[in-house]
Amino acid sequence: EAQVTQNPRYLITVTGKKLTVTCSQNMNHEYMSWYRQDPGLGLRQIYYSMNVEVTDKGDVPEGYKVSRKEKRNFPLILESPSPNQTSLYFCASSVLGLHSPLHFGNGTRLTVT
Amino acid sequence: SQELEQSPQSLIVQEGKNLTINCTSSKTLYGLYWYKQKYGEGLIFLMMLQKGGEEKSHEKITAKLDEKKQQSSLHITASQPSHAGIYLCGAVLLITSGTYKYIFGTGTRLKVLA
Numbered sequence A: 001e002a003q004v005t006q007n008p009r010y011l012i013t014v015t016g017k018k019l020t021v022t023c024s025q026n027m028n029h030e031y032m033s034w035y036r037q038d039p040g041l042g043l044r045q046i047y048y049s050m051n052v053e054v055t056d057k058g059d060v061p062e063g064y065k066v067s068r069k070e071k072r073n074f075p076l077i078l079e080s081p082s083p084n085q086t087s088l089y090f091c092a093s094s095v096l097g098l099h100s101p102l103h104f105g106n107g108t109r110l111t112v113t
Numbered sequence B: 001s002q003e004l005e006q007s008p009q010s011l012i013v014q015e016g017k018n019l020t021i022n023c024t025s026s027k028t029l030y031g032l033y034w035y036k037q038k039y040g041e042g043l044i045f046l047m048m049l050q051k052g053g054e055e056k057s058h059e060k061i062t063a064k065l066d067e068k069k070q071q072s073s074l075h076i077t078a079s080q081p082s083h084a085g086i087y088l089c090g091a092v093l094l095i096t097s098g099t100y101k102y103i104f105g106t107g108t109r110l111k112v113l114a
Helices: none
Strands: A004-007 A010-013 A019-025 A031-038 A042-051 A054-057 A076-078 A087-094 A108-112 B004-007 B010-014 B019-025 B029-037 B043-049 B055-058 B061-065 B071-076 B085-096 B099-104 B108-113
Touching: A004 A087, A010 A019, A019 A031, A019 A087, A019 A108, A042 B085, A042 B099, B004 B085, B010 B019, B019 B029, B019 B085, B019 B108, B029 B061, B029 B071, B043 B055, B043 B061, B071 B085
Parallel strands: A010 A108, B010 B108
Antiparallel strands: A004 A019, A019 A076, A031 A042, A031 A087, A042 A054, A087 A108, B004 B019, B019 B071, B029 B043, B029 B085, B055 B061, B061 B071, B085 B099, B085 B108
């Protein structure tokens, strides 16, 4: 089944403790992206990747890191999480970048205390 | 995003009623996507519109992109409880020469009363 898989679904952590949210897609898509969704602010892009080893900042990249060493994986790294990073995170991929529909993972709900 | 306004923000309708959700941009849309999100879950792609005047339908949902390519509407006919969720429009906008950006509206929360 074609899908984008994120893990974990739920995560509660403390300020400053490094964490990684994994994202994997099995559709051979070149484009992958991370979003955060907050009430009243909608979906905002954190980072995106047009292909392996090619990543770029989105609208809200501060406090996040990403890597794209393989086509299928695009992990999101929070080196020192803070409470303002409490949010619902989505990974997405598409076959033609901006000009094709995005396939979304089921989301990771992160709480930083 | 202020570049992409969605209305209404929320909608409660009786089962069987028709409804329309609008997505308006201040810039030309180079691609318009409609997604549906169940509460707390991922977004599911519904339809893609690219040409001015284009209209697409799937079951009881119809989406249109106006001729000037700055507004899209999503129309649900004879709504059912299964239509409940959050509807988001996503758009590709030209930011600078040769640079495009994919942004989302803030969503419309739909509740259908049985």
